Amino acid sequence: MIAYINGRKRVLAEDDLGKNLLSFLRDELGLTGAKNGCGIGACGACTVLVNNRPVRSCRKAVADIVDANVLTIEGLAREDGSLHPLQQAFADAGAIQCGFCTPGMVLTAHALLLANHEPTRAEIRRAISGNLCRCTGYQQIIDAIESAAKFYR
Amino acid sequence: MTKDHQTVKPAIAGAPPQHLSGGLHVAGQSRFVVDEPRPAGMLFAKLLASPYARARIISIDTAKAAALPGVAAVLTHRDVPGANQIGHAVRDEPLFPSDETAFAGQPVALVAAESEAIAAAAVGMIAVKYQELEPVLTIAQALKQDLLYAPERRIERGDVDQALAKADHVIEGTVASGGQEHFYLETQACRAVPGEDNEIVLYSATQSTAEVQEIAARVLGLSSNDITVDVRRLGGAFGGKERAATIWACLAALACRKTRRPVELRLERIEDMAWTGKRHPYESTYQAGFTRDGKLTAYAVELNANGGAYTDLSMAILERSMLHADNAYHIPNARIVGRACRTNLPPNTAFRGFGAPQGIFVIERVMERIARTLGKDPLDVRTLNAYREGEATPYGQPVDEACHPELLDRLQRNAQYDRLRGEVAGFNASHRTLKRGIGVVPVKFGISFTTAFLNQASALLWVYTDGTVSLSHGGVEMGQEVNTKVAQVAAAELGISLDRIRVESANTKRVGNASPTAASTGSDLNGSAAREAAGQIRQRLAPVAARLLKEKHGIKVSEDRLAFANDRICDPRHPDKPIPFAELVHEAYVNRVDLGAHGFYATPGVHFDRAAGQGRPFHYFVFGCALALMEVDLVSGNSRIIDAHIVHETASSLNPEIDQGQIAGAFIQGYGWATFEEVVHDAKGRYLAVTPSTYKIPTIRDLPETFAIEMVERPRKCSSVFGSKGIGEPPLIYGEAAWFGIKDAIESLADHKSEADLAFPATPEAVVLAAEKLKG
Numbered sequence: 001m002i003a004y005i006n007g008r009k010r011v012l013a014e015d016d017l018g019k020n021l022l023s024f025l026r027d028e029l030g031l032t033g034a035k036n037g038c039g040i041g042a043c044g045a046c047t048v049l050v051n052n053r054p055v056r057s058c059r060k061a062v063a064d065i066v067d068a069n070v071l072t073i074e075g076l077a078r079e080d081g082s083l084h085p086l087q088q089a090f091a092d093a094g095a096i097q098c099g100f101c102t103p104g105m106v107l108t109a110h111a112l113l114l115a116n117h118e119p120t121r122a123e124i125r126r127a128i129s130g131n132l133c134r135c136t137g138y139q140q141i142i143d144a145i146e147s148a149a150k151f152y153r
Numbered sequence: 154m155t156k157d158h159q160t161v162k163p164a165i166a167g168a169p170p171q172h173l174s175g176g177l178h179v180a181g182q183s184r185f186v187v188d189e190p191r192p193a194g195m196l197f198a199k200l201l202a203s204p205y206a207r208a209r210i211i212s213i214d215t216a217k218a219a220a221l222p223g224v225a226a227v228l229t230h231r232d233v234p235g236a237n238q239i240g241h242a243v244r245d246e247p248l249f250p251s252d253e254t255a256f257a258g259q260p261v262a263l264v265a266a267e268s269e270a271i272a273a274a275a276v277g278m279i280a281v282k283y284q285e286l287e288p289v290l291t292i293a294q295a296l297k298q299d300l301l302y303a304p305e306r307r308i309e310r311g312d313v314d315q316a317l318a319k320a321d322h323v324i325e326g327t328v329a330s331g332g333q334e335h336f337y338l339e340t341q342a343c344r345a346v347p348g349e350d351n352e353i354v355l356y357s358a359t360q361s362t363a364e365v366q367e368i369a370a371r372v373l374g375l376s377s378n379d380i381t382v383d384v385r386r387l388g389g390a391f392g393g394k395e396r397a398a399t400i401w402a403c404l405a406a407l408a409c410r411k412t413r414r415p416v417e418l419r420l421e422r423i424e425d426m427a428w429t430g431k432r433h434p435y436e437s438t439y440q441a442g443f444t445r446d447g448k449l450t451a452y453a454v455e456l457n458a459n460g461g462a463y464t465d466l467s468m469a470i471l472e473r474s475m476l477h478a479d480n481a482y483h484i485p486n487a488r489i490v491g492r493a494c495r496t497n498l499p500p501n502t503a504f505r506g507f508g509a510p511q512g513i514f515v516i517e518r519v520m521e522r523i524a525r526t527l528g529k530d531p532l533d534v535r536t537l538n539a540y541r542e543g544e545a546t547p548y549g550q551p552v553d554e555a556c557h558p559e560l561l562d563r564l565q566r567n568a569q570y571d572r573l574r575g576e577v578a579g580f581n582a583s584h585r586t587l588k589r590g591i592g593v594v595p596v597k598f599g600i601s602f603t604t605a606f607l608n609q610a611s612a613l614l615w616v617y618t619d620g621t622v623s624l625s626h627g628g629v630e631m632g633q634e635v636n637t638k639v640a641q642v643a644a645a646e647l648g649i650s651l652d653r654i655r656v657e658s659a660n661t662k663r664v665g666n667a668s669p670t671a672a673s674t675g676s677d678l679n680g681s682a683a684r685e686a687a688g689q690i691r692q693r694l695a696p697v698a699a700r701l702l703k704e705k706h707g708i709k710v711s712e713d714r715l716a717f718a719n720d721r722i723c724d725p726r727h728p729d730k731p732i733p734f735a736e737l738v739h740e741a742y743v744n745r746v747d748l749g750a751h752g753f754y755a756t757p758g759v760h761f762d763r764a765a766g767q768g769r770p771f772h773y774f775v776f777g778c779a780l781a782l783m784e785v786d787l788v789s790g791n792s793r794i795i796d797a798h799i800v801h802e803t804a805s806s807l808n809p810e811i812d813q814g815q816i817a818g819a820f821i822q823g824y825g826w827a828t829f830e831e832v833v834h835d836a837k838g839r840y841l842a843v844t845p846s847t848y849k850i851p852t853i854r855d856l857p858e859t860f861a862i863e864m865v866e867r868p869r870k871c872s873s874v875f876g877s878k879g880i881g882e883p884p885l886i887y888g889e890a891a892w893f894g895i896k897d898a899i900e901s902l903a904d905h906k907s908e909a910d911l912a913f914p915a916t917p918e919a920v921v922l923a924a925e926k927l928k929g
Contacts, residue, residue: 032188033181035388037338038422042845045338073181087179091172094810097818098632099178100338100388106179128853132845134336134389135632136814137821138853139860 006075044131097135206838235374258428311486320442339388392503592893599771620735627667648717686752779887790917823888
């Protein structure tokens with residue numbers, strides 16, 4: 001059994017299948033960008049993309065990613081390490097304060113923009129409504145996503 | 154640069170970045186406590202918490218848990234080698250209770266094991282016998298039993314009783330405001346790592362490095378120099394990690410000391426929400442006298458805070474409530490009484506605003522009632538009563554550079570207030586179940602720790618021979634971007650670009666005795682200390698630069714006329730012939746010039762006599778105001794915010810983008826507190842909403858359609874480093890405007906002739922109840 005994690009093929013052991021996906025990514029693969037914010041799938045900090053759809057990794061098992069493409073925040077930057085335009089937009093718009101919700105927020109926005117290159121502000125709100133941020137008040141997050149949309153067209 | 158540097162915005166080479174860690178955050182590369190690679194042999198700690206708010210502990214049997222394979226230690230009060238005491242301002246809080254639990258969620262025992270799963274299983278095997286006792290949960294119960302943390306406190310000015318007797322109108326009432334869960338995204342956490350000898354390093358998610366160090370040493374029976382506390386950043390805190398992080402760090406430290414292995418303790422969200430203290434709920438009573446024009450002449454208020462199970466920061470929080478009981482209004486005769494009640498809830502603690510929002514809410518209710526009594530517009534009443542330049546507060550500090558009449562005027566213009574009033578009236582006339590209302594709240598917020606000695610800070614700055622800089626300061630980065638601001642200050646002082654500076658973790662070895670990063674003072678205090686350190690380096694570099702300019706370019710210039718800017722040093726008359734900063738630094742090094750500096754800053758002139766209730770507790774005040782346009786559905790009770798307008802005086806902001814982010818985030822947080830964030834507990838003192846699916850914080854759907862923030866940037870004498878002002882807390886209070894907007898909407902039912910009895914927070918239930926009451 002395999003999964004593609006950030007573009008790299010990874011063989012999954014039988015033992016791994018029952019493991020919690022968030023713990024697996026963080027503790028075994030060292031991909032600590034996904035955060036444990038609530039453990040019940042309600043805050044969005046653990047969001048990763050599975051086949052370009054946002055999932056709450058804290059509520060998933062490794063079995064759920066068999067044969068799938070998994071994108072974590074570590075896989076979004078370009079090969080040369082430079083930031084993806086969406087990441088740059090978050091940084092430029094001041095859409096970040098403490099940074100704990102940021103990886104999940106960026107990935108959720110990435111999934112939206114892959115599916116919808118010209119989202120309205122209302123559509124952006126709807127897409128992000130399951131991701132909690134306690135610092136920013138969200139306004140700059142909407143601005144960042146809106147300004148990054150052009151890079152997906 | 155000269156003395157007037159103080160009020161001149163720093164010249165930073167290049168555009169200031171939003172956040173020094175921004176690139177790391179968006180790439181998922183920034184590390185929080187539990188993101189660091191795990192040290193070899195690390196254990197995981199889990200806690201057994203008291204299920205009872207108050208119970209006698211009859212016995213604790215840990216034998217079965219200790220025997221579970223993979224368990225390294227099971228610890229209770231019997232295992233504390235030093236003092237079983239983690240109180241700080243007041244020593245009244247045990248690490249583990251020994252005879253009686255004081256709140257539901259209090260840790261009674263700790264298990265350290267090879268995995269979280271084993272630790273959790275072992276916790277389930279600990280047998281504790283309790284005898285349940287009757288808890289005290291409410292302010293009313295505590296007041297009845299005289300359960301106060303200290304004798305009531307008083308601030309008095311003028312003759313309130315006489316002024317009440319003479320007033321044209323007298324009103325009285327009671328006002329309650331609710332608690333609030335911090336909901337920092339990163340839950341409480343600490344990693345304790347043993348070193349050689351007695352050393353332990355605590356990677357603690359705390360706002361208070363020195364407090365954690367001091368108390369961990371006390372609990373372990375060690376010295377402060379055995380304990381190092383290191384904090385790179387926090388995933389939000391909002392006051393919830395100022396005092397309330399200490400217990401988790403001490404528990405991890407204890408387990409580390411006992412096992413001699415690294416230990417990680419991280420609370421699950423449900424544990425964090427169920428066990429930790431919140432914003433203090435308040436129940437207050439007031440009497441107010443005013444003239445027929447609406448001028449407040451007398452105000453007697455009693456502010457009662459629910460402090461929870463231990464003193465924690467309750468007395469300081471109460472003090473700030475009392476010092477903000479006047480908010481933005483001049484009151485010639487005032488009597489402010491404060492009481493902090495002991496109850497059996499988790500110890501309530503610091504939360505952005507630190508008591509000020511609760512004190513301010515009461516007098517804002519009074520302003521509204523004055524307006525309703527006289528049939529005036531509440532905004533006019535607020536403007537009429539606003540401080541004018543130099544008028545004194547009830548505690549005797551003059552309000553210098555008071556500007557509320559002007560700021561309220563700006564707000565009226567920005568929001569087109571008169572037109573908006575007309576539109577709202579039209580809307581309400583044509584809608585039966587949907588009603589709209591407007592709320593306005595001005596804020597005056599005093600900056601400084603009211604415990605005067607805390608107003609000090611240090612910074613440690615090293616310039617390396619390649620011209621790069623390592624900067625440590627006492628502030629903890631938690632999203633407020635104190636690192637960015639402090640780096641900007643040092644960069645400006647040295648005339649170098651920000652990318653030459655690395656801001657290090659907050660670490661007790663590099664910066665000792667640091668005050669908590671709190672009270673909106675992080676950038677003021679630490680920025681000033683960093684400026685002092687950078688200034689020393691500059692002074693030492695100047696003679697070297699003067700000599701180099703002469704040798705290299707034949708320029709004779711006195712040291713005090715040198716310009717440090719754009720990574721170069723030059724004679725301002727010959728800007729084309731500079732010395733590069735890196736070259737200068739290297740030259741200084743080979744000439745044995747000290748390139749390290751420790752800067753220290755103490756805020757001048759702040760003092761407060763608690764017994765007399767008089768003094769000058771604040772270095773300066775922050776001023777601003779906010780308006781919220783709200784809509785309520787009287788059938789469902791749901792409300793929404795349509796527009797928000799804020800006018801906030803930033804003075805000479807160090808970084809307007811950061812300040813705008815603070816204003817927006819704080820407003821939304823305050824809006825949540827005032828409207829839908831409801832902290833509820835059952836009759837046994839157990840919090841009921843302990844997950845994000847049952848406790849609602851604002852989501853992106855709760856943003857107003859129009860969110861307009863005007864920052865009034867201008868030089869102010871009463872300000873801090875480079876003429877800037879603190880920003881973190883004051884804008885939270887703007888969120889109260891949403892509550893007043895909802896109330897205004899409900900009152901349209903009775904043509905604004907009588908007041909709605911609306912509870913706080915203004916939940917859907919509260920809205921429906923208030924509307925039904927008003928309709929009769």
